[in-house]
Amino acid sequence: MPTYRYSAMDPSGRTVTGTLEADSFDLVRAKLSDLSYHVLTIKQAKTTSSFQDAFASMQRVKLRDLVVFSRQFATMVDAGLSVVKCLDILQKQARNPKMKEVAGEVKRDVAGGMSLTEALQKHPRIFSPLYVNMIRSAEAGGILDQVLDRLAGFLEKEQETRNKIKSAMTYPVVVFCFACLMLVGLLFFVLPKFKGIFETMGLELPLTTKILLNSSDYAKSYWYIGLVLLVGVVIIVKAFARTERGKYAIDAAKLRVPVFGDLILKTGVSRFARTFGTLITSGVPVLRALDIVSETAGNRVISETVTRARNAIKEGEKISTPLFGSKIFPVMVTQMIAIGEETGRLDQMLVKVANFYDDEVDNTLKSLTSLIEPIMIVGLGLIVGFIAVSVISPIYELVGSIG
Numbered sequence: 014m015p016t017y018r019y020s021a022m023d024p025s026g027r028t029v030t031g032t033l034e035a036d037s038f039d040l041v042r043a044k045l046s047d048l049s050y051h052v053l054t055i056k057q058a059k060t061t062s063s064f065q066d067a068f069a070s071m072q073r074v075k076l077r078d079l080v081v082f083s084r085q086f087a088t089m090v091d092a093g094l095s096v097v098k099c100l101d102i103l104q105k106q107a108r109n110p111k112m113k114e115v116a117g118e119v120k121r122d123v124a125g126g127m128s129l130t131e132a133l134q135k136h137p138r139i140f141s142p143l144y145v146n147m148i149r150s151a152e153a154g155g156i157l158d159q160v161l162d163r164l165a166g167f168l169e170k171e172q173e174t175r176n177k178i179k180s181a182m183t184y185p186v187v188v189f190c191f192a193c194l195m196l197v198g199l200l201f202f203v204l205p206k207f208k209g210i211f212e213t214m215g216l217e218l219p220l221t222t223k224i225l226l227n228s229s230d231y232a233k234s235y236w237y238i239g240l241v242l243l244v245g246v247v248i249i250v251k252a253f254a255r256t257e258r259g260k261y262a263i264d265a266a267k268l269r270v271p272v273f274g275d276l277i278l279k280t281g282v283s284r285f286a287r288t289f290g291t292l293i294t295s296g297v298p299v300l301r302a303l304d305i306v307s308e309t310a311g312n313r314v315i316s317e318t319v320t321r322a323r324n325a326i327k328e329g330e331k332i333s334t335p336l337f338g339s340k341i342f343p344v345m346v347t348q349m350i351a352i353g354e355e356t357g358r359l360d361q362m363l364v365k366v367a368n369f370y371d372d373e374v375d376n377t378l379k380s381l382t383s384l385i386e387p388i389m390i391v392g393l394g395l396i397v398g399f400i401a402v403s404v405i406s407p408i409y410e411l412v413g414s415i416g
Contacts (some may be wrong), residue, residue: 290363
């Protein structure tokens with residue numbers, strides 16, 4: 014709870030100063046008024062940041078925590094509990110310290126007279142524009158439990174998709190890291206010993222062996238050049254990615270990457286359809302819904318396409334027309350959206366599109382995993398085979414000469 018310093022005049026006319034703990038300026042003023050003080054100034058006291066505060070600021074709220082928060086919130090509201098009581102229970106039950114802190118702050122704000130939307134809006138790192146706008150529409154329509162349930166379902170789908178992508182990429186990443194470590198160990202520790210043995214024997218080395226040993230020498234002598242180049246490339250790419258042009262160029266390049274680009278596009282289309290459909294179902298106006306979809310698209314190319322669609326709608330066009338003209342969204346998606354507009358069932362069509370592309374993402378991940386594994390095995394086999402042949406061939410020549 015924040016601390017406030019005040020300066021006031023007591024009933025006898027003396028100026029008094031002190032500190033009070035309260036949730037807001039208004040509560041401090043009310044407490045001083047109860048004491049018959051005439052308030053002169055109220056300022057929030059600056060607190061020194063402790064190690065615990067610094068640690069708390071570094072903590073993050075995971076998507077799973079937000080799913081549990083939304084699901085439990087919806088259940089309690091449906092059971093007839095007040096919002097403040099729900100938030101009090103959620104604060105006590107939260108396992109994540111950051112989520113517990115945020116739930117407490119939201120509870121105090123709501124108890125102090127704020128709407129739930131305004132209280133959530135103060136924590137943009139936890140509650141996205143999608144979340145806040147759906148709660149706003151829920152409060153306006155009196156369907157908070159239903160909207161919270163939809164939000165929980167939406168976030169669960171998002172988490173499920175992320176988990177599938179992570180699990181599919183875990184094996185290739187582990188194998189690639191192992192291959193890099195193996196290659197470093199061979200270049201820096203194993204091959205130099207063989208070079209000493211070959212030089213002692215005075216053998217005429219094959220070309221492949223010379224290439225391998227020279228690579229080991231260069232890696233040991235000039236390793237810092239590679240490190241500097243790597244760090245430099247990372248810094249340049251990050252600096253370029255901070256610019257609007259860079260963000261767009263990088264996201265456009267991602268969509269053109271073989272196999273992976275198709276996966277990124279399908280994931281983006283699924284997120285677009287599910288977010289848009291969830292917002293419309295919850296009563297958010299179409300133009301505002303498209304703004305939120307653009308902000309949460311996750312890819313700048315898709316985001317700008319949605320923004321152009323929003324501008325076209327303001328001029329009287331249908332949603333499907335600019336999406337079809339962008340050549341980014343698949344034809345099936347634009348046709349489903351067009352049918353939804355004509356029949357007045359756009360939200361249902363968007364949910365069907367999202368479910369279809371969720372399945373497409375699953376199939377793409379399976380095919381990608383089955384494709385990456387043999388490619389990496391063959392690649393590792395070629396590297397190991399080249400090293401083995403390069404090291405063993407001089408020994409065979411030595412044995413042959415002795416024979």
